Amino acid sequence: AQKVTQAQTEISVVEKEDVTLDCVYETRDTTYYLFWYKQPPSGELVFLIRRNSFDEQNEISGRYSWNFQKSTSSFNFTITASQVVDSAVYFCALSGGYGNKLVFGAGTILRVKS
Amino acid sequence: EAQVTQNPRYLITVTGKKLTVTCSQNMNHEYMSWYRQDPGLGLRQIYYSMNVEVTDKGDVPEGYKVSRKEKRNFPLILESPSPNQTSLYFCASSSGQAYNEQFFGPGTRLTVL
Numbered sequence: 001a002q003k004v005t006q007a008q009t010e011i012s013v014v015e016k017e018d019v020t021l022d023c024v025y026e027t028r029d030t031t032y033y034l035f036w037y038k039q040p041p042s043g044e045l046v047f048l049i050r051r052n053s054f055d056e057q058n059e060i061s062g063r064y065s066w067n068f069q070k071s072t073s074s075f076n077f078t079i080t081a082s083q084v085v086d087s088a089v090y091f092c093a094l095s096g097g098y099g100n101k102l103v104f105g106a107g108t109i110l111r112v113k114s
Numbered sequence: 115e116a117q118v119t120q121n122p123r124y125l126i127t128v129t130g131k132k133l134t135v136t137c138s139q140n141m142n143h144e145y146m147s148w149y150r151q152d153p154g155l156g157l158r159q160i161y162y163s164m165n166v167e168v169t170d171k172g173d174v175p176e177g178y179k180v181s182r183k184e185k186r187n188f189p190l191i192l193e194s195p196s197p198n199q200t201s202l203y204f205c206a207s208s209s210g211q212a213y214n215e216q217f218f219g220p221g222t223r224l225t226v227l
Contacts, residue, residue, distance in 0.1 A: 009154075033213045045204065045218040052213055091156060100145050100164075100208065101172060102216060104156035 002027045004094050006105035013082050014113050021077045021108045023092030029053075032096030034068065034075045039089040039107070051075060053096075082112045116141045120205050120219035127195055128227050135190045135222050137205030143217075145210040146188040150174065151202040151221075160203075163188055164210065195226040 003026040013019045025034065036048040049059060051068050059066045063080045079086055092105045118139045127133055139146065147162040149172075159172030163182040177199055179191040188207075192199060205219040 004156075006156075035215070037218075043202070043221050043223075045221075047215050047217075050213065050215060093157075095213075100210060100214075100216075101147070101159050101162065102149075102157070102206075104149075104158070106154050106156045 002029075002032075002094050002096070002103045004092050004103055004105035006090075006092055006108050008108045009106070010109040010111070012111045012113065015084060016081050018078060018080050019082050019110065019112075021079075021090050021092075021110065023075045023077065023105060025073050025075065025092070025094045027094060027096060029096040032094060035093040035095070035102065036066065036075075036077050037091045037093060039091065041088070045091075048077075079110075082110075084112050084114050086110060087112045116217070118205055118207055118217050118219035120203075120222050122222060123220060124223050126225045126227065129196055130194050133192050133195060133224075135192075135203060135205075135224070137188045137190065137219060138186050139188075139205075139207040139217070140186065141207060141209075141217065142185065143207035143209050144185070145216075146182065146205065146207045147172070147216070148178070148180065148188070148190050149204045149206065150199075151204065157204065160190070195224075197226050200224060200226050 005024045032053045034051045038046040065078045067076045089107045093102045148160040149157040151157045161180040163169045203222045206216040208214040208216040
């Protein structure tokens, strides 16, 4: 069975601090896909990134970066120089099994204080 | 504009009163799905549909029904809602491959009293 664990329930930082959100996954599939979604206070789900299991290159997009390590089954997300607008719930998710189901972690609430 | 729409966005109802939450997408996607979001549990899949007239259970299907008579629509039906179905519901669609991004609707916040 597939499983995603986001062990950090809630993180509070002060603006301009760097913060890393952890994501550990379990799957028996050899081909799978990892995602991060952001859920701001308004409630919608915003797609941030997708990674496939064959591509372990790290990715950077502005202040966001992602570190994918198959050896530790982790797909961590770092926000550099955090801003108040980064305050949201962040979900890590996994797909690859039958039915195109996304298996979500419990989410990490990020609070960035000014 | 490519989008997934859900209606209603907010609903307060009473136990046992049948309700339907509609979902529609304009991207010609084959795959559609319903999730519920609960604190500490993330999002869990309720039902999904790989195409018209093809539906299957997700992880938490009890108490829900779906239908897929048209490609664009995928309504979620609660025949006899109970308080434990109070939740935030999301509809999603994608082109059907596991690597494709799923597009989510804005969510429906349901309260069952």
